[in-house]
Amino acid sequence: MSDSASASAASPAAPLLEVRSATRRFAGLVAVDDVSFSLAPNEILGLIGPNGAGKTTLVSLVSGTLAPTSGEIVFEGRRIEGLPAFRRAHLGIGRTFQIMRPFPGLSVLDNVAVGALFGRGGGTRTGLAQAREEARACLDQVGMGAQAGQRADQLGGPGRKRLELAKALAMQPKLLLCDEVMAGLTHVEVDEVVDVIRQVRARGIAVLVIEHVIHAIKSLSDRLLVLHHGEKIADGPTDEVLRSDAVIEAYLGKRRA
Amino acid sequence: MSAPPAQRADAPQTPDKPQAPDKPPTWRRVAAIVVFAALAAVPWLGSDVLVQFGINALLLAVLAQAWNVIGGYAGYASFGNSVFYGLGAYGVGIAMVQWHLPFAVGLALGAAIAVVFALTLGWAVLRLRGHYFAIATLGVAQVMAAIVSNVELAGRNVGLVLPPLNDDRLFYWLALALLAAATLSVAWLTRSRFGFGLIAIRENEEGAAVMGVHTTLYKALAFAIAAFFSALAGGIHAYWITFLDPESAFDISLNVRMIIMAVFGGPGTVLGPIVGALSLSAISELLSSEVTNIAGLFFGVVVVAAVVLMPRGLADAVRGVRLHGWGYFARNVKAHRL
Numbered sequence: 229m230s231d232s233a234s235a236s237a238a239s240p241a242a243p244l245l246e247v248r249s250a251t252r253r254f255a256g257l258v259a260v261d262d263v264s265f266s267l268a269p270n271e272i273l274g275l276i277g278p279n280g281a282g283k284t285t286l287v288s289l290v291s292g293t294l295a296p297t298s299g300e301i302v303f304e305g306r307r308i309e310g311l312p313a314f315r316r317a318h319l320g321i322g323r324t325f326q327i328m329r330p331f332p333g334l335s336v337l338d339n340v341a342v343g344a345l346f347g348r349g350g351g352t353r354t355g356l357a358q359a360r361e362e363a364r365a366c367l368d369q370v371g372m373g374a375q376a377g378q379r380a381d382q383l384g385g386p387g388r389k390r391l392e393l394a395k396a397l398a399m400q401p402k403l404l405l406c407d408e409v410m411a412g413l414t415h416v417e418v419d420e421v422v423d424v425i426r427q428v429r430a431r432g433i434a435v436l437v438i439e440h441v442i443h444a445i446k447s448l449s450d451r452l453l454v455l456h457h458g459e460k461i462a463d464g465p466t467d468e469v470l471r472s473d474a475v476i477e478a479y480l481g482k483r484r485a
Numbered sequence: 486m487s488a489p490p491a492q493r494a495d496a497p498q499t500p501d502k503p504q505a506p507d508k509p510p511t512w513r514r515v516a517a518i519v520v521f522a523a524l525a526a527v528p529w530l531g532s533d534v535l536v537q538f539g540i541n542a543l544l545l546a547v548l549a550q551a552w553n554v555i556g557g558y559a560g561y562a563s564f565g566n567s568v569f570y571g572l573g574a575y576g577v578g579i580a581m582v583q584w585h586l587p588f589a590v591g592l593a594l595g596a597a598i599a600v601v602f603a604l605t606l607g608w609a610v611l612r613l614r615g616h617y618f619a620i621a622t623l624g625v626a627q628v629m630a631a632i633v634s635n636v637e638l639a640g641r642n643v644g645l646v647l648p649p650l651n652d653d654r655l656f657y658w659l660a661l662a663l664l665a666a667a668t669l670s671v672a673w674l675t676r677s678r679f680g681f682g683l684i685a686i687r688e689n690e691e692g693a694a695v696m697g698v699h700t701t702l703y704k705a706l707a708f709a710i711a712a713f714f715s716a717l718a719g720g721i722h723a724y725w726i727t728f729l730d731p732e733s734a735f736d737i738s739l740n741v742r743m744i745i746m747a748v749f750g751g752p753g754t755v756l757g758p759i760v761g762a763l764s765l766s767a768i769s770e771l772l773s774s775e776v777t778n779i780a781g782l783f784f785g786v787v788v789v790a791a792v793v794l795m796p797r798g799l800a801d802a803v804r805g806v807r808l809h810g811w812g813y814f815a816r817n818v819k820a821h822r823l
Binding site for chain 2: 291292293312313314318322323325329330331332333334338341342343345346347348350356399
């Protein structure tokens, strides 16, 4: 106990996640090109960039769905780029998918219970009843308590987005990777999800958010990372990054003189 | 049916109903015990023909139930289960004929070989999905028959003749006990973390992995469980008919039958495969005694009708009819545009 206390005191800003020169090639395409960044515990990092910039690929490299062609990924001081996805889940990395991956034939509640049964540490709950209890709490948190008994494939798009979030939350992650959980939601729904992510951070969880909804990302992110053609073109405080020429250029094209 | 805790309401794939607590209702347990007792009493009450029919039907039900673990729960349509059956049969055959060991040792030997084979094979082919997995396992069955035909110890392609034991009652009870054990295992599966992991794999493998399910290990274990029960069924069958050769031991059509039976009854449910196996065995038996020549044709019609009217099996049909009335069947026909 004194050990961990002194360790955290010695390096208060030790990053939770550090990505070093990560590169991922698909045949001829370099989807992620030599990208490095770090994420502190308790930080919300926004990840933006035009379509095809490599955002989802980068998240997949961290979650273990894809292996990097080269580079290192360090989580809590430990290299994880060689670990399969389920081991990373046990370490405390939870993600949502942009193209949702629900368990269609299961109830919404059981979809989320999978996270409680298998997530961080190999699952915080071993009994089905307990896992469902925990799943219910996660569903309530994202405002889906009423749909717990429905089959997941009966949900509409917005419901599935929230389900993805609840599934990841039930894993009790230390790092939550959100891949466009707000796309296609109404204004009100976006604000609700923003609230949820704030609550998540308040519990000490670091969050990486990919998002196109710019007002959401602005109000959420402590820091912003911008990808363009697989390369990192900006990394810094949100307002600063959004004002930078490189970012405006990437989104809108070159400013005429 | 040796129906153990049949907690349909608790099985994860029945979200229509409110989530029941983990314990199945008492009346189901009572019903299960009554049915089991009735089946166990058959050798005292029924004719020899019925007992012989029973042995076959019960062993097929074991095979369907074993297939249910890998095919119904994990969602991997295996055509390799008849290999496990064959290995179990040869385990008994070789142990008893070549080494003069007792039947029980042969059973254990066959089951052990099948489990080791399933784990080895599984590690390689369970990376394949969908059709590719089916084709790969299909190939294994062919190869295995060819290999065994050339092994002196296994009697090459002539086969082995086992010492006869004319005690159908014993075989019947063995088959029934095995079915009970397989079904209890599946019932445990539906309430366990392991079974939940298998279902998650079936529903979305990548999603399961990202949520922490060790997919490779889970699939291999499911394959091994299927192999274990299939091999025991093969061993009992071999000793009962006292003869085996590569062709009958590694018969692909047996694998097709177990799939049809499991799917007919309801894959991914505790009782579906048993109901499917027993009812289809009975239908097939009736047809072949009533209309001998074209029995196969009628059997085909029954299967096609079942697939069209209740594509998710009998178990789902029973629930569907309770929920939507007879319109359930019309719904299925419409849903699949047939």
